[in-house]
Amino acid sequence: MIFRPPSLAPQSxxxxxxxxxxxxxLLLALGVPAPTGASAQARDRLVIGxxxxxxxxxxxxxxxxxxxxxxxxxxFESLTRIDARGEVxxxxxxxxxxxxxxxxxxxxxxxxxxxxxxxxxxxxxxKFALDRAxxxxxxxxxxxxxxxxxxxxxxxxxxxxxxxxxxxxxxxFNMGSNDAAIVxxxxxxxxxQKPIGTGPFKFDRWVSGDRVVLARNPDFRxxxxxxxxxxxxxxxxxxxAQLNAMRSGDVDAFPNIGATETLPVLEAxxxxxxxxxxxxxxxxxxxxxxxxxxxxxxxxxxxAFAVNRxxxxxxxxxxxxxxxxxxxxxxxxxxxxxxxxxxxxxxxxRALLAEAGYPNGIDAVIKLPPPIYARxxxxxxxxxxxxxxxxxxxxxxxxxxxxxxxxxxxxxxMTIISHVEPLDIDIYNRPDYxxxxxxxxxxxxxxxxxxxxxxxxxAALYGDAQRxxxxxxxxxFLFQLPKAGVHRAGLTGLWxxxxxxxxxxxxxxxx
Amino acid sequence: MSRFGHPGLxxxxxxxxxxxxxxxxxxVWTPYPPDAIRIAARLxxxxxxxxxxxxxxxxxxxxxxxxxxxNSISVGAVAVGLGMAVGVPxxxxxxxxxxxxxxxxxxLTDLTFAFPxxxxxxxxTALLGPGAVNAIVAIGILNIAVFARVTRAAAxxxxxxxxVRAAAALGRGPLSVTxxxxxxxxxxxxxxxxxxxxxxxxxxxxxxSYLGLGIQPPAPSWGKMLNEAQTFMAPRPTLAIFPGAAIAxxxxxxxxxxxxxxxxxxxxxxxxxxxx
Numbered sequence: 001m002i003f004r005p006p007s008l009a010p011q012s013x014x015x016x017x018x019x020x021x022x023x024x025x026l027l028l029a030l031g032v033p034a035p036t037g038a039s040a041q042a043r044d045r046l047v048i049g050x051x052x053x054x055x056x057x058x059x060x061x062x063x064x065x066x067x068x069x070x071x072x073x074x075x076f077e078s079l080t081r082i083d084a085r086g087e088v089x090x091x092x093x094x095x096x097x098x099x100x101x102x103x104x105x106x107x108x109x110x111x112x113x114x115x116x117x118x119x120x121x122x123x124x125x126x127k128f129a130l131d132r133a134x135x136x137x138x139x140x141x142x143x144x145x146x147x148x149x150x151x152x153x154x155x156x157x158x159x160x161x162x163x164x165x166x167x168x169x170x171x172x173f174n175m176g177s178n179d180a181a182i183v184x185x186x187x188x189x190x191x192x193q194k195p196i197g198t199g200p201f202k203f204d205r206w207v208s209g210d211r212v213v214l215a216r217n218p219d220f221r222x223x224x225x226x227x228x229x230x231x232x233x234x235x236x237x238x239x240x241a242q243l244n245a246m247r248s249g250d251v252d253a254f255p256n257i258g259a260t261e262t263l264p265v266l267e268a269x270x271x272x273x274x275x276x277x278x279x280x281x282x283x284x285x286x287x288x289x290x291x292x293x294x295x296x297x298x299x300x301x302x303x304a305f306a307v308n309r310x311x312x313x314x315x316x317x318x319x320x321x322x323x324x325x326x327x328x329x330x331x332x333x334x335x336x337x338x339x340x341x342x343x344x345x346x347x348x349x350r351a352l353l354a355e356a357g358y359p360n361g362i363d364a365v366i367k368l369p370p371p372i373y374a375r376x377x378x379x380x381x382x383x384x385x386x387x388x389x390x391x392x393x394x395x396x397x398x399x400x401x402x403x404x405x406x407x408x409x410x411x412x413x414m415t416i417i418s419h420v421e422p423l424d425i426d427i428y429n430r431p432d433y434x435x436x437x438x439x440x441x442x443x444x445x446x447x448x449x450x451x452x453x454x455x456x457x458x459a460a461l462y463g464d465a466q467r468x469x470x471x472x473x474x475x476x477f478l479f480q481l482p483k484a485g486v487h488r489a490g491l492t493g494l495w496x497x498x499x500x501x502x503x504x505x506x507x508x509x510x511x
Numbered sequence: 512m513s514r515f516g517h518p519g520l521x522x523x524x525x526x527x528x529x530x531x532x533x534x535x536x537x538x539v540w541t542p543y544p545p546d547a548i549r550i551a552a553r554l555x556x557x558x559x560x561x562x563x564x565x566x567x568x569x570x571x572x573x574x575x576x577x578x579x580x581x582n583s584i585s586v587g588a589v590a591v592g593l594g595m596a597v598g599v600p601x602x603x604x605x606x607x608x609x610x611x612x613x614x615x616x617x618x619l620t621d622l623t624f625a626f627p628x629x630x631x632x633x634x635x636t637a638l639l640g641p642g643a644v645n646a647i648v649a650i651g652i653l654n655i656a657v658f659a660r661v662t663r664a665a666a667x668x669x670x671x672x673x674x675v676r677a678a679a680a681l682g683r684g685p686l687s688v689t690x691x692x693x694x695x696x697x698x699x700x701x702x703x704x705x706x707x708x709x710x711x712x713x714x715x716x717x718x719x720s721y722l723g724l725g726i727q728p729p730a731p732s733w734g735k736m737l738n739e740a741q742t743f744m745a746p747r748p749t750l751a752i753f754p755g756a757a758i759a760x761x762x763x764x765x766x767x768x769x770x771x772x773x774x775x776x777x778x779x780x781x782x783x784x785x786x787x
Contacts, residue, residue, distance in 0.1 A: 239741070239742045240742050259742045261743060261746075262742050311548075311550040314550045314553075315550040315568055376568075378728075379568065379728050380548055380568060383547070383548040383729065394727060394728050394729060396641070396723065396728070
């Protein structure tokens with residue numbers, strides 16, 4: 001407008017000029033996003049959207065799955081590795097042997113492995129990492145993985161012999177978890193902010209509140225891995241913003257999208273591919289068993305009767321999600337369907353509350369972390385519990401304070417969270433775990449399980465374990481979290497299921 | 512215009528009354544309980560059973576908008592009340608005492624006005640934590656500055672008039688002059704400002720609740736309804752249109768009412784407040 005000289009140009013010309021300007025602007029507006037949308041992902045760069053930002057980036061010192069979703073297999077490696085199908089494959093150990101009694105594991109390590117800071121990798125690092133994880137000062141979120149380890153020996157730089165005190169059927173799987181990442185003594189203390197691993201990607205930068213950037217590790221032992229030059233993990237918690245980021249091309253993939261109601265919209269667009277797979281995420285209404293009145297099993301059962309699980313799945317997840325009646329993934333061997341144990345029955349819930357001494361109901365606070373299943377599920381459950389006289393005050397919380405206050409501090413009545421570790425029913429055998437449950441019967445089953453090797457025997461024991469915590473109604477078991485994700489067409493190699501929490505992008509490439 | 516009344520005043524007054532009536536009615540009656548979740552009946556279009564349809568939890572939109580009106584008005588009223596209760600005495604003190612008191616009040620209001628209102632409100636709720644009470648405090652603090660400034664300007668204007676000087680000459684103390692002569696004469700400007708501040712407060716509350724910093728679930732709020740509607744824009748745009756319209760009409764109504772009142776009340780005082 002500033003350049004329009006009204007005294008020099010006839011009005012019609014000015015109008016014509018303005019029109020052509022407007023058309024040009026319109027063409028620009030229409031034309032520009034498509035090329036940038038395509039060129040922004042210049043075929044060797046990937047932007048992954050995540051709901052939650054990790055509190056830090058050290059997988060050996062935190063339970064937040066977001067840590068694994070950035071670092072697993074990309075940045076850190078473990079002795080073994082879990083692949084997209086949930087199978088154990090070689091990781092930093094290229095092979096291993098198990099003694100017939102199941103008590104001695106001999107790992108043969110890969111040669112020519114270096115940490116991102118240039119320091120070498122050998123058996124001493126493995127010993128350091130395992131001893132650190134099982135040691136008295138360990139802050140590992142899955143200390144139980146290492147509980148059976150009795151000794152770690154290093155006869156030569158490429159051999160590690162791990163002696164167990166009892167057979168552990170899950171040992172090789174657990175050693176493939178991110179919690180068992182082999183961290184180096186030189187960098188272990190600073191991994192939270194500046195993670196140093198051995199993986200095909202190295203840490204580049206972390207823009208707090210926005211993104212973590214990983215860059216290709218040029219010194220990786222296999223020159224064909226990775227295929228991408230750069231991977232950006234962007235943290236977008238708002239469901240509408242997630243949808244917009246996908247549609248605008250700012251984000252190439254949302255492996256776990258929060259607002260599942262957006263999936264039909266994205267599915268209808270041929271630029272996107274929607275996948276719905278499984279995760280190991282048992283989503284529960286967690287109850288503080290150590291706090292009154294939830295220390296009373298009648299109260300906990302009353303809550304189970306009061307919650308209408310299907311309504312929670314439909315309302316919070318738009319039908320995506322499989323109901324569960326205990327803490328076990330339906331696709332796992334040994335699963336028992338216990339969803340019928342507490343059918344939705346408000347009258348029974350009221351009667352149980354009265355019997356427990358709460359004829360006038362209960363007042364409690366439900367603290368909700370940011371995931372949309374929690375926020376929406378919390379509102380639905382609050383309405384359902386109100387029908388039986390349980391008056392909930394809803395307290396939405398950000399992720400870091402939730403981890404501090406609820407998960408670590410155990411200061412809560414109720415919360416909703418998905419437990420995404422595989423086969424993690426043993427958390428009910430940890431009296432210091434956040435929901436504060438302890439049962440002798442359950443402990444006995446877990447003890448037997450820790451020594452059982454036979455798959456059938458293990459499955460049977462897992463069945464017993466599921467029944468006990470369902471009978472004790474430790475938490476209100478809601479649904480198995482689906483891996484409902486979306487990615488741009490042309491992207492291959494992303495996991496369809498989540499056998500462990502991860503965004504393993506080592507095999508991802510653009511077609 | 513004057514012969515047939517003030518059309519803006521009429522429209523504004525009617526809109527404001529309608530929304531106030533809706534809020535009052537929600538105290539005793541809503542078509543459905545506003546927090547009654549019925550998943551099976553979710554995302555319904557407007558029907559005879561649900562005049563404005565249902566949201567993603569199957570809650571009745573009309574009931575939620577009615578209670579949302581009540582929540583908006585409550586937050587707005589208390590926030591404006593807080594602003595007046597603190598801001599008017601500050602403004603009067605600045606005008607009457609002058610000197611460093613005037614300076615201090617002036618600088619403080621300048622400081623408040625240096626930041627956009629909604630940003631300051633977000634900052635304050637981020638510091639205090641989300642919630643309706645903190646939203647009220649945040650919006651109220653901003654209104655303190657607004658009322659201090661309007662009151663001071665209007666009071667200075669009144670104090671220059673002969674009858675005030677006469678009262679002072681007759682030996683009335685400054686407090687008495689202020690309360691008996693100045694305050695009643697700035698009341699008109701304050702009423703006008705209150706109406707406009709009320710509209711701003713409703714907008715601010717909607718903004719804060721939209722961001723999750725204001726009224727907390729399950730209490731309905733127009734801003735929160737807008738936020739929740741975002742991912743449902745494609746299948747059910749009415750989820751955003753109705754609460755959006757409610758906010759727009761409430762703010763429009765109050766603004767028209769404020770303008771009308773300004774024209775109706777002492778025009779000279781009106782101009783003072785207009786300059787602010």
